[in-house]
Amino acid sequence: MRDYLIRFSQSHETFRLPEIQALALIEGIDMKVISYSLDSPFCIVNLPSEAAARRLIQRSILAMSIHELWGSGADLSAVHAAVHESTTHLWPQYLSCSFKFTIDSYQGSRAADDKVRIINSFAYLGFAGPIVMRRPDEEFILFEDWEFNSTPLGIPDPKHYYFGRYLATGARDLPKKLDLKKRRYISTTSMDAELALVTANIALAAPGKIMYDPFVGTGSFPIACAQFGAVAFGSDIDGRSIRGDEKKRTLRGNFQQYGLLAGLGGMFTADLTNSPIRRAGLRYDGDGVKGRLFDGIVCDPPYGVREGLRVLGVRDPEKSPWVIPKGKEMYKDPDFIPPRKPYGFLAMLDDILHFSAQTLVDNGRLSFWMPTANDEQQEVPVPTHPYLEVVAVCTQVFNKWSRRLITYRRIPDAEVDQEAMKAREEMKPVGKTVDELNPFRKAYFNGFEPVGGTADDDAP
Amino acid sequence: MKVLTLNFLTCAVKTCKASSDSFPLHPKDAELVSDDVELNPQLLVNLLPRIDWNALRTTSTELGFPQLPEQPPTPEELQADEKLLKDLHTLLMETQMNEGKLVCGHCSHEYAVREGIANFLLPSHLV
Numbered sequence: 001m002r003d004y005l006i007r008f009s010q011s012h013e014t015f016r017l018p019e020i021q022a023l024a025l026i027e028g029i030d031m032k033v034i035s036y037s038l039d040s041p042f043c044i045v046n047l048p049s050e051a052a053a054r055r056l057i058q059r060s061i062l063a064m065s066i067h068e069l070w071g072s073g074a075d076l077s078a079v080h081a082a083v084h085e086s087t088t089h090l091w092p093q094y095l096s097c098s099f100k101f102t103i104d105s106y107q108g109s110r111a112a113d114d115k116v117r118i119i120n121s122f123a124y125l126g127f128a129g130p131i132v133m134r135r136p137d138e139e140f141i142l143f144e145d146w147e148f149n150s151t152p153l154g155i156p157d158p159k160h161y162y163f164g165r166y167l168a169t170g171a172r173d174l175p176k177k178l179d180l181k182k183r184r185y186i187s188t189t190s191m192d193a194e195l196a197l198v199t200a201n202i203a204l205a206a207p208g209k210i211m212y213d214p215f216v217g218t219g220s221f222p223i224a225c226a227q228f229g230a231v232a233f234g235s236d237i238d239g240r241s242i243r244g245d246e247k248k249r250t251l252r253g254n255f256q257q258y259g260l261l262a263g264l265g266g267m268f269t270a271d272l273t274n275s276p277i278r279r280a281g282l283r284y285d286g287d288g289v290k291g292r293l294f295d296g297i298v299c300d301p302p303y304g305v306r307e308g309l310r311v312l313g314v315r316d317p318e319k320s321p322w323v324i325p326k327g328k329e330m331y332k333d334p335d336f337i338p339p340r341k342p343y344g345f346l347a348m349l350d351d352i353l354h355f356s357a358q359t360l361v362d363n364g365r366l367s368f369w370m371p372t373a374n375d376e377q378q379e380v381p382v383p384t385h386p387y388l389e390v391v392a393v394c395t396q397v398f399n400k401w402s403r404r405l406i407t408y409r410r411i412p413d414a415e416v417d418q419e420a421m422k423a424r425e426e427m428k429p430v431g432k433t434v435d436e437l438n439p440f441r442k443a444y445f446n447g448f449e450p451v452g453g454t455a456d457d458d459a460p
Numbered sequence: 461m462k463v464l465t466l467n468f469l470t471c472a473v474k475t476c477k478a479s480s481d482s483f484p485l486h487p488k489d490a491e492l493v494s495d496d497v498e499l500n501p502q503l504l505v506n507l508l509p510r511i512d513w514n515a516l517r518t519t520s521t522e523l524g525f526p527q528l529p530e531q532p533p534t535p536e537e538l539q540a541d542e543k544l545l546k547d548l549h550t551l552l553m554e555t556q557m558n559e560g561k562l563v564c565g566h567c568s569h570e571y572a573v574r575e576g577i578a579n580f581l582l583p584s585h586l587v
Contacts, residue, residue, distance in 0.1 A: 207500075207502055207503075208500065208502035208503045208505070208506045209506065210506070210507065210510070231503060233465065233468070235580075237581070239577060239579055239581075242577055243575065243577060246575065252576075261495070261497070262497050262498055262500070265462065265464070265465065266461050266462050266464065266465030266468070267461075267576075267577055268461065268465070268469070268577055268578040268579070268580060269577060269578065269579040269580060269581055270472065270580040270581065271472075271580075271581060271582075274472045274473075274474065274580075274581075274582055274587055275472065275580075276469045276470055276471065276472040276571075276580040277468055277469065277470075278467075278468055278469060278470045278483060278512070289509045289510065290509060290510075292510065293468055293510050295506075312581060312582055312584070312587045313584060313587045314584045323584060324584045324585050325585075327583035327584045327585055328583065328585045330583075331583035332570075334572060334574075336583070337581075338581045338582060338583050338584065338587075339583075339584050361510075
C-alpha cells in the first residue's frame with residue numbers, strides 16, 4: 001500500500017469522489033482516501049499497487065491523471081525533505097531512462113526562469129538519462145496548488161506542492177467521442193455525454209452487467225453504459241423518441257454510430273406505472289438475485305418543465321366519460337394512441353424507487369437525476385425507500401435551481417427495516433393538476449419566489 | 461427485440477400480473493431476423509440466474525428453435541460448455557423479433573412489435 005495523487009478536473013466537484021469510489025468498487029480495489037477537498041483538484045489516495053492505480057483511473061471521466069506520490073508539503077523544502085525520506089530507494093531505477101520534468105500550476109503561474117530554478121532544485125535525484133519532451137519513459141511533475149486569483153493579488157507562492165511520477169490518464173477523451181454535437185440523433189433533453197458517462201460510472205456499469213433506463217429518450221444513458229461494456233435496456237412512454245425517423249436518426253443508429261451495438265439490449269414503448277417488466281413482490285428473505293433483472297438503473301425522469309410528465313390513464317373520467325368507451329372501441333387500431341394524464345413528479349420518483357427495489361440485484365445501483373430549487377425552503381428532499389440506501393448525492397448548480405444525481409444501493413432483503421416498509425405502505429401522495437403534482441415545476445414557473453411571497457398559490 | 465428481452469417482459473395489465481399465464485408472452489406472426497453479435501460468455505453467465513428457464517424453453521419452442529434442456533445449466537456447466545454458450549448466445553442475443561405480436565395467455569391482449577420495438581401502452585380501460 002502506498003499513496004497516489006489523483007489530479008481531478010476542477011469541474012462537477014461533487015461528482016468526483018463518488019465516481020472514483022464507484023470505479024474502485026468495479027475494479028475490486030481497496031482504496032482509502034487520504035485527503036480530498038471540493039476546492040482542490042488534488043486528491044491523495046492509498047492503493048495496493050501501481051497496477052491498481054492504473055486500473056482505477058482508466059475509465060474515469062473526472063480524474064485527469066494519477067501519479068505515484070513522492071512527496072508533498074506547504075513549501076518546497078518540505079517537499080524535498082519528504083522526497084528524501086520516502087523515495088531514495090526508488091531513485092536508482094530512473095538513473096538512465098529518458099525523462100521529462102514539468103510544473104503544473106493550478107490557479108497560478110510561474111515565469112520560465114523561475115520554473116528552471118525550481119526544477120534544478122531537484123537535481124539531487126541524479127537522473128542522468130536523456131531529457132525528452134515527447135513520449136519520455138518517465139514523466140515527473142511538480143503540482144502547485146495556488147490560492148484563487150493569486151496572480152492579480154500578487155501572491156508569491158502556492159499554498160501546497162505535490163511531487164510525483166506520472167502513471168496514467170483517465171478517460172477524458174470519451175466525452176468527446178460521445179459528444180452530443182456530433183451524435184446523429186438527439187432531442188432537447190438528451191443528457192450531455194460527460195455527465196451521462198459519469199452517471200454510468202457511478203451506477204457501476206461494467207462488462208457483462210445488465211442496465212435499464214425507464215425514460216430512455218434518444219438513449220444517452222444506455223449508450224454511456226454500453227461504452228463501458230454493459231448491455232443496456234430502455235423504454236419510454238413516447239415510442240417516437242426510440243424510433244426517431246425510422247431511417248438514420250434512431251436510437252439504434254446512435255449505437256451503430258459508436259460501434260456499440262453489442263451493448264444494445266431491448267428498447268420498447270412502455271409506461272413505468274404500467275410496466276411490462278417482470279418482477280416479483282418485495283420480500284424479506286430473497287437470495288439477492290433470483291427474480292431480479294438489473295445490475296443498475298439509470299435515468300433522467302421528465303421534470304414536467306421542458307417536457308410533460310404523463311402516465312397512462314384519463315385525467316378526469318367524469319368530465320370526459322366518452323374517452324374510455326372510445327378507447328375500448330379503437331385500441332386495436334395500430335395508430336391508436338392511448339390517453340395520458342398528468343402525474344406527480346414525487347409520485348413518479350417514488351415509483352422509480354419501488355420499481356428499482358423490485359428489480360435490482362443486491363448491491364445493484366439506482367442513479368437518477370432530479371431537479372430542486374436552490375432556496376432551502378423550497379428544496380425537494382431526497383426521496384427514500386426502505387430497500388434502498390443513499391450512496392451519493394451529487395449536485396450540478398444552475399442559477400436558481402440545481403439538478404442532483406442521486407444514487408442508491410439495493411440492500412439485501414435481510415437488512416431492510418420492516419417497520420419502515422409498513423409505514424411507507426400507508427402514505428400515498430394525491431393530486432390532480434400539474435402544479436399540485438409537481439412542486440418543482442410550480443416553483444420553476446413562479447421564478448423561485450420565496451414561499452409566502454408574491455407567488456400565486458392558486459395557479460392552475 | 462431480442463429473445464432475451466421477451467424473457468424480461470410480461471403482460472402490462474395489472475390484473476394479469478398475478479396469473480402465471482401472463483408470462484411469457486406468446487409471439488404471433490413473428491418475423492425473425494438475426495443480428496451478428498460477438499459472443500460474451502461473461503454476460504451469459506451473469507444473465508443465467510435472471511433468466512426464467514421454463515419461460516425461455518416455451519419461447520424457444522414457439523419460435524421454432526430446438527428444445528432446450530429441461531433444467532438450466534449451473535454457471536460452471538455453462539462456462540465449460542462451448543456449444544451451449546453458442547446456442548444460448550444465438551437464441552438470446554442474436555435472434556430478434558422484428559415484426560409481429562406478443563399475446564398475453566391470460567387476457568389475450570396483443571402487443572404490437574414494429575421494427576423491433578414492442579408497444580406496451582394500454583388503452584384507458586385496461587389501466
